[in-house]
Amino acid sequence: MAITATIKKIFRFYLEGFKNMRLGKTLWGIIAIKFILFFVIMKILFFPNFLKENFSNDNERAEHILNNLTQGEK
Amino acid sequence: MEEHLVDWSRAQFALTALYHWLFVPLTLGLSFIIAIMETIYVKTGNVIWKEITKFWMTLFAINFAIGLATGIIMEFEFGTNWSNYSWIVGDIFGAPLAIEGIMAFFMESTFFAIMFFGWDKVSKKMHLLSTWLVAIGSNLSALWILVANGWMQHPVGMVFNPDTARFEMENFFDVLFNPNAYTKFLHTIGSGYVMGSLFVVGISAWYLLKNKDVVKAKKSIVVAATFGLITSLFLILSGDESAHEVALNQPTKLAAMEGLYNGHDRAGIVAIGQLNHEKEIGDDKPAFLWDFEIPYALSFLGYHNTDAFVSGINDIVYGNEAQGILSAKHKIEQGQVAIAALKAYKKAKKSGDEMKAAQELQRFRAHEKYFGYGYLKDEKEVIPPVALTFYSFHLMVGLGSWFLILFFFILYFAMVNKLDGKKMLLRLAVFSIPLGYIAGETGWIVAEVGRQPWAIQDMLPVGIATSQISTAAVQTTFWLFAIVFTGLLIAEIRIMTTQIKNGMEGH
Numbered sequence: 002m003a004i005t006a007t008i009k010k011i012f013r014f015y016l017e018g019f020k021n022m023r024l025g026k027t028l029w030g031i032i033a034i035k036f037i038l039f040f041v042i043m044k045i046l047f048f049p050n051f052l053k054e055n056f057s058n059d060n061e062r063a064e065h066i067l068n069n070l071t072q073g074e075k
Numbered sequence: 076m077e078e079h080l081v082d083w084s085r086a087q088f089a090l091t092a093l094y095h096w097l098f099v100p101l102t103l104g105l106s107f108i109i110a111i112m113e114t115i116y117v118k119t120g121n122v123i124w125k126e127i128t129k130f131w132m133t134l135f136a137i138n139f140a141i142g143l144a145t146g147i148i149m150e151f152e153f154g155t156n157w158s159n160y161s162w163i164v165g166d167i168f169g170a171p172l173a174i175e176g177i178m179a180f181f182m183e184s185t186f187f188a189i190m191f192f193g194w195d196k197v198s199k200k201m202h203l204l205s206t207w208l209v210a211i212g213s214n215l216s217a218l219w220i221l222v223a224n225g226w227m228q229h230p231v232g233m234v235f236n237p238d239t240a241r242f243e244m245e246n247f248f249d250v251l252f253n254p255n256a257y258t259k260f261l262h263t264i265g266s267g268y269v270m271g272s273l274f275v276v277g278i279s280a281w282y283l284l285k286n287k288d289v290v291k292a293k294k295s296i297v298v299a300a301t302f303g304l305i306t307s308l309f310l311i312l313s314g315d316e317s318a319h320e321v322a323l324n325q326p327t328k329l330a331a332m333e334g335l336y337n338g339h340d341r342a343g344i345v346a347i348g349q350l351n352h353e354k355e356i357g358d359d360k361p362a363f364l365w366d367f368e369i370p371y372a373l374s375f376l377g378y379h380n381t382d383a384f385v386s387g388i389n390d391i392v393y394g395n396e397a398q399g400i401l402s403a404k405h406k407i408e409q410g411q412v413a414i415a416a417l418k419a420y421k422k423a424k425k426s427g428d429e430m431k432a433a434q435e436l437q438r439f440r441a442h443e444k445y446f447g448y449g450y451l452k453d454e455k456e457v458i459p460p461v462a463l464t465f466y467s468f469h470l471m472v473g474l475g476s477w478f479l480i481l482f483f484f485i486l487y488f489a490m491v492n493k494l495d496g497k498k499m500l501l502r503l504a505v506f507s508i509p510l511g512y513i514a515g516e517t518g519w520i521v522a523e524v525g526r527q528p529w530a531i532q533d534m535l536p537v538g539i540a541t542s543q544i545s546t547a548a549v550q551t552t553f554w555l556f557a558i559v560f561t562g563l564l565i566a567e568i569r570i571m572t573t574q575i576k577n578g579m580e581g582h
Contacts, residue, residue: 003133011488012496014188014193015188015192017192017196018188018191018193020193020194024133024136024137024574025136025191027570028136028137028140028141028570029140031140031141031563031566032140032143035143035144035563037208037412038559039144039147039148039151042330043148043552043555044151047548047550047551047552047555048152048154048155049150049154049155049157050155050158051152051154051155051158051542051543051544052158052162053154057343059239062162063162063238063239063240063241064150066159066162066163066240066394067237067240067344067417067421069159069539070159070414070417070539071414071418071421071438072418
């Protein structure tokens with residue numbers, strides 16, 4: 002019971018905080034746009050993880066790096 | 076590795092890091108100034124301090140919101156553009172960056188909300204505690220990032236595992252208490268405090284010039300100028316310690332910072348001077364067209380001993396037997412042996428020849444210290460761009476000295492209540508806000524350009540740290556970031572200036 006009441010209290014605290022925001026709404030808008038741009042568009046389309054995309058396990062990744070370090074093939 | 080790819084990858088990382096650093100120092104410094112202001116409010120009960128605190132808190136929120144997650148872009152770049160590097164350092168960086176992420180998320184999401192939504196909803200003391208915890212949390216986030224950066228400048232507490240191709244952490248506390256890391260941390264947060272102070276002093280000075288919100292502006296100035304004066308002195312001390320670490324672990328950077336070609340005892344610091352751009356490594360031309368030198372100061376700054384020998388660029392490239400400095404050529408040869416041994420070790424392991432593998436591993440360990448040098452084609456490659464490092468260092472030091480003077484006079488005239496009449500000083504305070512940003516950025520240029528060609532000092536040059544991706548992809552994302560970050564900067568400046576023009580009333 003006490004936990005539920007605390008959770009409700011915290012929820013109301015955040016809800017009222019967000020509702021009463023003035024400039025904060027613009028800032029949250031900017032944060033939302035930025036997050037979509039960074040994490041959805043840029044990360045997925047432009048920034049794949051090179052080693053995760055091209056190799057299936059850590060042994061292969063280590064092998065690739067060791068090749069780069071030792072064979073001057075870079 | 077294709078030279079253009081390396082250069083574009085470096086340019087992209089530099090661009091994102093420089094933009095990121097436009098937002099961070101204000102967060103570091105302003106958070107503490109706000110906490111001090113709120114403490115005064117809680118102690119005195121004077122509502123004017125609450126209004127002052129709320130005003131600066133609004134500007135803090137704008138900067139925080141716009142700057143939020145700009146640092147994450149660098150992590151994207153690690154995975155895409157710098158995959159060799161990120162794999163090799165993954166074991167070292169994993170712990171500090173994970174702690175940073177968790178700490179930042181929990182502290183900031185919890186206490187940030189109380190700081191902004193909690194006025195009149197939680198007790199004054201609880202609110203004050205939250206404001207202090209946001210300040211401390213932001214600064215602790217910087218600690219973990221700088222522990223990682225300090226390790227790159229002076230790698231300690233690790234061993235290279237030739238089977239996994241990774242540096243593996245042997246001692247977390249060696250990494251955490253790496254002298255290079257904590258001196259860098261103290262100097263970096265110090266620069267943030269000075270930036271926060273310049274921001275508050277500059278904007279308050281603008282209010283005084285406009286004869287607007289005069290009382291609140293003056294009170295803000297007293298807090299910020301005091302904080303700025305104390306932290307400027309701290310910045311000088313931490314800068315001295317930072318330079319000492321550079322002298323011990325990165326003598327090449329120190330030589331570039333000072334444009335010192337021929338090392339000598341009792342070396343002086345060039346306080347101001349113009350480099351001779353026709354000067355080449357190893358020739359007899361003078362390093363400077365003109366300069367003003369403070370005798371003994373470089374020996375003292377670098378080694379805390381006025382008689383100490385400070386190595387120059389020529390000593391580092393060609394060696395200096397009398398001083399026990401190995402030539403770059405010798406180190407390159409040692410590095411090549413280490414690479415050959417690593418290759419032979421790998422081959423022996425594959426063929427199941429454990430005895431040969433053990434021998435080659437021993438050979439690798441014997442030459443491992445200069446491993447990274449084996450990738451350099453020319454001995455002169457060990458020297459970073461001298462002009463950029465030299466001018467950035469001197470600009471940073473010059474501006475840092477100016478800020479100390481500015482805070483002193485601003486505080487003095489504020490205390491004797493004669494600030495209103497000092498129009499020139501107030502204008503200089505406004506003008507010093509962008510100078511604070513320039514000082515911070517030049518500091519990072521010294522730290523990062525000055526350690527080239529290394530991604531990890533002596534271990535991994537940037538040319539070997541990059542991924543095998545197309546240059547066009549890096550160019551595309553470079554311009555994409557340039558546009559996005561410029562847009563964010565314009566948004567920040569526009570929202571900030573609107574809030575500032577609206578004045579301190581109503582907060």
